[in-house]
Amino acid sequence: MSSITIAIGLEVHAQITSLRSKLFCGCPSDYRDRPPNANVCPVCLGLPGSLPVFNRRALEKAVAVALALNCEISDKLSFVRKHYFYPDMPKNYQVSQYDRYGLTPLAVGGSLTVEVDGSRRTVRIRRINIEEDTGRIVYPERSILGSRYALVDYNRAGIALLEIVTEPDLRSPREARVFLEKLGSVLEHLEVTDTSLEGALRADANVSIAGGARVEIKNIGSPKELEKALSYEISRQLSIIKSGGTVERETRHWVKEKGITVASRAKELEGEYRYFPDPDLPPIPVGRDLIERIARSLPELPDSRARRIAKEYEIGDYMASVLVLHKRLCDHFEASSRACGSPKLIASLLVNELLRWVDEAGMDIATGVSRLSTDRLCKLVRYLDSGLISVKLLKEYVRLAVLEDTDPEELVFRGMTAIREAEELERVVEEVFRENPKAVEDALKDPRAVNFLVGQVMKKTGKRADPKLVNEIIRRRLFEHGSR
Amino acid sequence: MLPPQCTRLASTPIRVLRERVAEDPDFLFEYIEEVYRVIERHEPQIRAYITLRPKEEVLGEAEALLKSGKLGPLGGALVALKDNISTRGIRTTCGSRMLESYVPPYDATVVSKIKESGGIIVGKTNMDEFAMGSTTENSAFYPTRNPWDYERVPGGSSGGSAAAVAACEATVALGSDTGGSIRLPASYTGTVGLKPTYGLVSRYGLVAYGSSLDQIGPIARCVEDAAIVLDVISGHDPRDSTSLRVEVGGFEKYVVDEPLKSYRVVVIEEMIGEGLDKEVAGVFSKVLKKLESRGLRVEYRSMPLLRYSLSAYYIIAMAEASSNLARYDGLRYGIQPEVEAVHWTDAYGRVRTAGFGYEVKRRILLGAYILSEGLYEGYYLKAAKVRRLLYEEFVRLFREYDLAVSPTSPTLPPRIGEVITDPIRLFSLDVNTTPINLAGLPALSVPGGLANGLPVGVQVFGPPLSEGPILNLARIIEVSRSE
Amino acid sequence: MVKRLSALTLVEVDPQKEEVLSRDLKRIVEMFNEIARLEIAEGVEPLYTTFFGEVNLRDDEESEPVGVGGLNLCGERLEDGYLKSPKTL
Numbered sequence A: 001m002s003s004i005t006i007a008i009g010l011e012v013h014a015q016i017t018s019l020r021s022k023l024f025c026g027c028p029s030d031y032r033d034r035p036p037n038a039n040v041c042p043v044c045l046g047l048p049g050s051l052p053v054f055n056r057r058a059l060e061k062a063v064a065v066a067l068a069l070n071c072e073i074s075d076k077l078s079f080v081r082k083h084y085f086y087p088d089m090p091k092n093y094q095v096s097q098y099d100r101y102g103l104t105p106l107a108v109g110g111s112l113t114v115e116v117d118g119s120r121r122t123v124r125i126r127r128i129n130i131e132e133d134t135g136r137i138v139y140p141e142r143s144i145l146g147s148r149y150a151l152v153d154y155n156r157a158g159i160a161l162l163e164i165v166t167e168p169d170l171r172s173p174r175e176a177r178v179f180l181e182k183l184g185s186v187l188e189h190l191e192v193t194d195t196s197l198e199g200a201l202r203a204d205a206n207v208s209i210a211g212g213a214r215v216e217i218k219n220i221g222s223p224k225e226l227e228k229a230l231s232y233e234i235s236r237q238l239s240i241i242k243s244g245g246t247v248e249r250e251t252r253h254w255v256k257e258k259g260i261t262v263a264s265r266a267k268e269l270e271g272e273y274r275y276f277p278d279p280d281l282p283p284i285p286v287g288r289d290l291i292e293r294i295a296r297s298l299p300e301l302p303d304s305r306a307r308r309i310a311k312e313y314e315i316g317d318y319m320a321s322v323l324v325l326h327k328r329l330c331d332h333f334e335a336s337s338r339a340c341g342s343p344k345l346i347a348s349l350l351v352n353e354l355l356r357w358v359d360e361a362g363m364d365i366a367t368g369v370s371r372l373s374t375d376r377l378c379k380l381v382r383y384l385d386s387g388l389i390s391v392k393l394l395k396e397y398v399r400l401a402v403l404e405d406t407d408p409e410e411l412v413f414r415g416m417t418a419i420r421e422a423e424e425l426e427r428v429v430e431e432v433f434r435e436n437p438k439a440v441e442d443a444l445k446d447p448r449a450v451n452f453l454v455g456q457v458m459k460k461t462g463k464r465a466d467p468k469l470v471n472e473i474i475r476r477r478l479f480e481h482g483s484r
Numbered sequence B: 001m002l003p004p005q006c007t008r009l010a011s012t013p014i015r016v017l018r019e020r021v022a023e024d025p026d027f028l029f030e031y032i033e034e035v036y037r038v039i040e041r042h043e044p045q046i047r048a049y050i051t052l053r054p055k056e057e058v059l060g061e062a063e064a065l066l067k068s069g070k071l072g073p074l075g076g077a078l079v080a081l082k083d084n085i086s087t088r089g090i091r092t093t094c095g096s097r098m099l100e101s102y103v104p105p106y107d108a109t110v111v112s113k114i115k116e117s118g119g120i121i122v123g124k125t126n127m128d129e130f131a132m133g134s135t136t137e138n139s140a141f142y143p144t145r146n147p148w149d150y151e152r153v154p155g156g157s158s159g160g161s162a163a164a165v166a167a168c169e170a171t172v173a174l175g176s177d178t179g180g181s182i183r184l185p186a187s188y189t190g191t192v193g194l195k196p197t198y199g200l201v202s203r204y205g206l207v208a209y210g211s212s213l214d215q216i217g218p219i220a221r222c223v224e225d226a227a228i229v230l231d232v233i234s235g236h237d238p239r240d241s242t243s244l245r246v247e248v249g250g251f252e253k254y255v256v257d258e259p260l261k262s263y264r265v266v267v268i269e270e271m272i273g274e275g276l277d278k279e280v281a282g283v284f285s286k287v288l289k290k291l292e293s294r295g296l297r298v299e300y301r302s303m304p305l306l307r308y309s310l311s312a313y314y315i316i317a318m319a320e321a322s323s324n325l326a327r328y329d330g331l332r333y334g335i336q337p338e339v340e341a342v343h344w345t346d347a348y349g350r351v352r353t354a355g356f357g358y359e360v361k362r363r364i365l366l367g368a369y370i371l372s373e374g375l376y377e378g379y380y381l382k383a384a385k386v387r388r389l390l391y392e393e394f395v396r397l398f399r400e401y402d403l404a405v406s407p408t409s410p411t412l413p414p415r416i417g418e419v420i421t422d423p424i425r426l427f428s429l430d431v432n433t434t435p436i437n438l439a440g441l442p443a444l445s446v447p448g449g450l451a452n453g454l455p456v457g458v459q460v461f462g463p464p465l466s467e468g469p470i471l472n473l474a475r476i477i478e479v480s481r482s483e
Numbered sequence C: 001m002v003k004r005l006s007a008l009t010l011v012e013v014d015p016q017k018e019e020v021l022s023r024d025l026k027r028i029v030e031m032f033n034e035i036a037r038l039e040i041a042e043g044v045e046p047l048y049t050t051f052f053g054e055v056n057l058r059d060d061e062e063s064e065p066v067g068v069g070g071l072n073l074c075g076e077r078l079e080d081g082y083l084k085s086p087k088t089l
């Protein structure tokens, strides 16, 4: 697979969740806990005669993103209407931006660099648009195909959205995932998007293999799903190529539940969007003073933060680069390191343990972080330092904290501590020797067989024994045994 | 200049109504009763209204208004609204089957302003479907007849509003003007119709046709009433992105019988060129003579670019219309689609095919054509450039002149059924009015006199925000008519 | 051409009127072609609006949403608050 070039481009849709109201009306931008169709007004429902009025704060947020991604920013914000009929669009056109007919997106020509497995890739940003989100379509019965009708909720219609489009510079599903995570982190650092909210960060991806036809995959809801969808799609295309077929240019849908992409029913006349400048929204000047003011107040962004924490906490570039992919995680790292000390240990617990369990459980990082709280991390550091728990137990403690929300103190009460009293261990070792005479004989001949005995002791102690100590005791006893 | 349906009482102007009601509150009831008598007698023939409010409801509102003591500048005037202006709780059909049962949940900004200023809504008036037309024959319900001659059209698209005001079935009315839809019916019905500067009156709640061209404006029996209504409805509205932040008010002050300034007046030659009826030309030249006799200088200028303005106008209007009318799929309001076991494009297609009339479909299809990939540059973009050039020509013209005058329409009101079958003839009724909308200028049609017993309107227009001088000159034309 | 435009806009005309429509459209497009043929000097910017004031913007403030119930629309087609719609798949 490494000899075949894979080109992946992304069209990322990020809601500006930090706004209080929608893009063109005063309805709250926080629609997630509202009953369906409760979060609407004449404007976002597109009633006859209603008119949009632009939320000025959306421009400030978008400019901050454009600056963070090193884009060139247009001197005006001009809106167009993009037409297609779909039940989730109240006006049957979407207010967006366009780059032809002398019109311009808010920003063009930026970049974002990602690092995967030690190699860096600079991904070019083609453009950034401000546009309105659509409503949501759900199906009343479990099976989409079996349902006789659809259900629409317009609560999301009109939410401010940034469309960030990359050039096809990504080369693997893993890279795409890391890119989306890092972009999400940039948006988090800028306080534009709370990426932990369902549907706040979505992506459409296009893939082409070995210069073949471009296939678009729509409806991808998170970085992890992006990696899965691309992996699936690439193997699907590779198997077509292998069997002598050609990949066709098409649009496919990612079906998360099944983990597959399916061909979309080809929309007739797709691409005939009949763009034209929205006469209800004349161009809004984007002043140099506004850009300068926002540039001056830009917060620390992931790249510079990674450089700083690597140095400040001496955790190495790799750990730092992973931590900054998630603002919450990195904030947690810094807060916990300051509170508990041992930054190297904490970085390793967060990067190697927490992320693993969160990923496996399909949990969001915010939940993981709240379960492996600073308070709990401090306890863990203390327990390990004092020898109350071994490194092996420490990992177990992290697992239980993340997956089951168990406090380390609770585990100590349950007696899940390292058994360090030699006397008790001597007893257990003696028992194991008695029960496994054959293994003892083997171990005397071949030192590698010692591990079996150690394992038996660990088993009997419910992993609570300090393996180093167990090893020592067994070797001493074997020596005594042999010299007898 | 009133048609025979009007009685003395029913034709009371707003200022007089205000004064009489202040002296004697019962006058308001007498007045309303009289207007309803006129309605009962003549509305079955004229058919100006789509929805008429019951008299009892209107009388009840009048009583409440008197009790509140806040008679405001409108003093209980009965205001008819074109049926594309949203009214909370009163259905707003746009003259279309599509919205036959649509009841807006909110008032347009102008409606709130009317209500706050002592106006009483009397009903919603007939119009060409979605304001597309120049005769009111394109209403999905029935055509409206011209009060001066029932065999003739009242003009359009605000034909119902103009006919209601002309026949004294309302005190004043609001219409909307995208390419002449206020001025043309005003001209054909002998009323005063004003299209304000783009952005002077909020469009919030006006069902959009051509958003960059649409303006709401008054239709009245005299210049003064038009000025009073303009004072009420103009002004900044934060709900419309294209609402101007300018000081307004005081338009009433311009309605005086003498020129407030020695206006330099211009006639654009292309507006009195080929296609102009000799009856219209006759009335127009009489008006010019009277202006000159009052010491105003009238000069002539040519503007060859006007030749392209009708095409530019229809390209832009159709493109915008096709976009604005995309939202009518029945899902959220209007004609209900089937929803079970049907694909959405099929369900939408059936609703749209059944809900829109022929003229609307024609413009939707053409609008989509104009905006198609590959054609945009040739049509829409080009039309927008012509629009720029035209605007700049007007800017230059109004550096030299204060105001311009022209016939509002090149013809007398056509007979019902006469022009509707030929699209180009229909469009050419708007030849003198459309350039004004392209340039966003204010313009007013005032009756210049009668020809063959039919009213002929004179269009007065000027640079942006020249409504005051326009009203002044219109008033001079109005008073010199009877001289 | 009419077929494609119909598919694009989801409107169809009465089959009996199709011929008239084609003829009308042709006439109108001919009129529009006058503009397409017009030569305009380089550098003339298109004018999309005659609004030359400062565009109104909103401050980012919430107002109470009305909700589809308060708007009194399509009530009978709501199912658990959702609006019933034709299928999209």
Ligand SMILES: [Zn+2]
Residues within 6 Å of the ligand: A022, A025, A026, A027, A039, A040, A041, A042, A043, A044, A045, A158, C065
């Ligand atoms: Zn809203």
